[in-house]
Amino acid sequence: MLKIPREQFDGLRAHGEAEYPQECCGVLIGKLSDGSRVVKEFIRCRNSQTLMADRRYSIPAEELIAAQRRAREQDMDIVGFYHSHPDHPPQWSSHDLEEAHWFACSYVITGIEKGRAGDTKSYVLCGNDEETKRFDNEEIEVLTEVGA
Amino acid sequence: MKIYLPTPLRPYADKRSVVDAPGATIAEAMRSLTNQYPDLKGYIYSDDGNVRGFVNIYLNDEDVRYLPAKMNSPLHDSDTLTIMPSIAGGSNR
Numbered sequence: 027m028l029k030i031p032r033e034q035f036d037g038l039r040a041h042g043e044a045e046y047p048q049e050c051c052g053v054l055i056g057k058l059s060d061g062s063r064v065v066k067e068f069i070r071c072r073n074s075q076t077l078m079a080d081r082r083y084s085i086p087a088e089e090l091i092a093a094q095r096r097a098r099e100q101d102m103d104i105v106g107f108y109h110s111h112p113d114h115p116p117q118w119s120s121h122d123l124e125e126a127h128w129f130a131c132s133y134v135i136t137g138i139e140k141g142r143a144g145d146t147k148s149y150v151l152c153g154n155d156e157e158t159k160r161f162d163n164e165e166i167e168v169l170t171e172v173g174a
Numbered sequence: 175m176k177i178y179l180p181t182p183l184r185p186y187a188d189k190r191s192v193v194d195a196p197g198a199t200i201a202e203a204m205r206s207l208t209n210q211y212p213d214l215k216g217y218i219y220s221d222d223g224n225v226r227g228f229v230n231i232y233l234n235d236e237d238v239r240y241l242p243a244k245m246n247s248p249l250h251d252s253d254t255l256t257i258m259p260s261i262a263g264g265s266n267r
């Protein structure tokens with residue numbers, strides 16, 4: 027399961043709307059707790075794909091390094107990533123799976139229909155290696171902060 | 175020499191997020207890492223022994239691919255290496 031505060035959830039969806047008709051992308055940092063990934067913060071990244079950015083994304087490595095450092099400084103980890111599918115459902119694509127290498131991390135996808143965020147889905151990268159990897163559906167629990 | 179391992183590599187390294195790996199060059203430190211945790215080899219290297227295309231190795235903030243001496247670059251005690259698999263994808267539209 028992916029647990030994410032309302033503010034972060036709305037924020038990453040808004041990022042998809044802002045970048046439309048290009049794909050947006052970013053990093054989720056937080057903690058692993060009882061098999062769930064608990065997001066504390068999302069980090070917007072630049073889509074370094076210059077060709078076909080409406081259907082491809084790639085996070086610049088220097089932004090990944092910065093995100094990793096930011097996580098480490100707060101005693102957290104990178105627990106997942108997000109991107110958007112402009113005018114396409116939030117179902118992972120063969121290309122998404124091929125390019126996924128972070129096992130046990132969440133890959134969150136938001137479908138953006140004509141500039142408005144539609145459904146958001148999350149998938150965990152499972153399996154043992156490049157040959158056996160697969161995406162499993164995962165439930166998203168949006169956390170409403172209570173007095174926190 | 176510290177090597178930082180992100181989440182997907184930790185199952186192959188006793189769940190560690192950072193490993194001490196002595197070496198005078200990046201190649202030596204990487205060898206020390208995979209000698210300590212041989213299970214990491216399959217993730218980092220392809221069958222021909224080269225670093226997989228999606229695996230980026232960073233010396234401090236520099237991509238090792240862009241260093242003049244690449245894997246043979248010398249290391250200092252204060253340097254850190256970070257292994258960072260790439261993040262990319264896209265829709266089938």
Ligand SMILES: [Zn+2]
Nearest residue numbers: 122263264265
């Ligand atoms: Zn996608």
